[in-house]
Amino acid sequence: MPPDSTLAEGVLAGDARAIARAISLVEDDSPAGVELLRAIFPKTGRAQLIGITGPPGAGKSTLVDRLTGELRKDGKKVGVIAVDPTSPFSGGAVLGDRVRMGRHFSDSDVFIRSMATRGHLGGLARATGDVAVILDASGKDTIVIETVGVGQGEIDIAGTADVSVVVLVPTSGDEVQALKAGIMEIADIFVVNQADREGADRLVQTIAASQALQAAAPEEWRPPIVKTIATTGEGIPALRAAIGEFQAHSMKASGRRTRTRQEYRLRELLSHRFLQHIERLLPAGELDRVIDRIAAREVDPYTAAAELMKQALKG
Numbered sequence: 071m072p073p074d075s076t077l078a079e080g081v082l083a084g085d086a087r088a089i090a091r092a093i094s095l096v097e098d099d100s101p102a103g104v105e106l107l108r109a110i111f112p113k114t115g116r117a118q119l120i121g122i123t124g125p126p127g128a129g130k131s132t133l134v135d136r137l138t139g140e141l142r143k144d145g146k147k148v149g150v151i152a153v154d155p156t157s158p159f160s161g162g163a164v165l166g167d168r169v170r171m172g173r174h175f176s177d178s179d180v181f182i183r184s185m186a187t188r189g190h191l192g193g194l195a196r197a198t199g200d201v202a203v204i205l206d207a208s209g210k211d212t213i214v215i216e217t218v219g220v221g222q223g224e225i226d227i228a229g230t231a232d233v234s235v236v237v238l239v240p241t242s243g244d245e246v247q248a249l250k251a252g253i254m255e256i257a258d259i260f261v262v263n264q265a266d267r268e269g270a271d272r273l274v275q276t277i278a279a280s281q282a283l284q285a286a287a288p289e290e291w292r293p294p295i296v297k298t299i300a301t302t303g304e305g306i307p308a309l310r311a312a313i314g315e316f317q318a319h320s321m322k323a324s325g326r327r328t329r330t331r332q333e334y335r336l337r338e339l340l341s342h343r344f345l346q347h348i349e350r351l352l353p354a355g356e357l358d359r360v361i362d363r364i365a366a367r368e369v370d371p372y373t374a375a376a377e378l379m380k381q382a383l384k385g
């Protein structure tokens with residue numbers, strides 16, 4: 071039997087070592103990784119993907135740890151992907167999550183993986199979607215993806231997850247937290263974490279006021295606002311319930327979300343492959359030279375992009 075199908079079998083059987091090996095392959099963007107994804111994709115589509123996004127230090131990891139505990143009570147198998155914006159060499163992400171999600175590291179029905187974005191724009195590591203496919207195929211019922219909301223990070227997670235949870239925290243003093251543009255659009259559920267701190271109710275009111283400004287049809291989902299204290303676990307059952315309600319609601323919307331997600335994946339994959347294709351076709355260092363020329367204002371990026379595309383399509 072070729073080694074690749076053995077690996078696929080290991081992943082499908084939920085073997086942690088096979089899952090880890092498979093994840094390394096797709097992170098390296100190797101042909102073997104693509105082969106594996108092809109082989110296991112037909113077995114996917116069962117897991118629920120929960121995206122958790124919010125500013126640094128909001129308590130996302132603590133929340134994910136608690137939510138994992140809540141899901142485990144029901145015997146759900148859980149995959150956790152923590153996306154960290156820092157360099158893959160700092161090791162900070164893995165160490166930090168080991169501390170915060172430590173309880174689950176010895177649980178064989180929980181698989182936790184930290185991924186660095188390595189400069190990938192949009193808040194998610196390039197391979198996050200692939201890792202979710204692997205965890206889905208491995209039989210995880212729920213996959214939780216934690217990402218730092220930096221600019222468009224939230225939008226990326228909305229394209230990847232079935233349900234997007236936006237975590238916000240009370241700000242200090244009288245300053246009213248300004249809701250970042252885009253947050254209202256992507257949140258399926260709001261969490262006001264660190265509800266033990268002053269200003270939590272004010273934040274709830276701010277979110278509710280922003281919602282009131284948005285005209286919504288009565289049958290449309292109105293994102294609930296759940297107050298939590300992740301450190302003690304307060305509010306976690308309510309969060310779990312809200313996720314369940316959203317799921318029931320979106321079932322009625324007949325898989326629209328699934329299609330949107332697959333469209334997003336395909337477009338992302340196409341741009342990634344197209345860029346790779348262009349880079350392979352160009353003589354070594356050509357892309358750098360073009361960038362230098364744009365920086366020196368010798369050529370504009372629009373013309374450069376059009377020329378590069380013309381070259382790529384000829385090849």
Ligand SMILES: Nc1nc2c(ncn2[C@@H]2O[C@H](COP(=O)(O)OP(=O)(O)OP(=O)(O)O)[C@@H](O)[C@H]2O)c(=O)[nH]1
Nearest residue numbers: 125126127128129130131132263264265299300301
């Ligand atoms: N007071 C209080 N502290 C909390 C709460 N939730 C988390 N914390 C603390 O906030 C700090 C950050 O928590 P994390 O779970 O690491 O936050 P995070 O959003 O995952 O952080 P990054 O991944 O670095 O963006 C930790 O010291 C937590 O113990 C809460 O509800 N109340």
Ligand SMILES: [Mg+2]
Nearest residue numbers: 130131132216
């Ligand atoms: Mg974290």
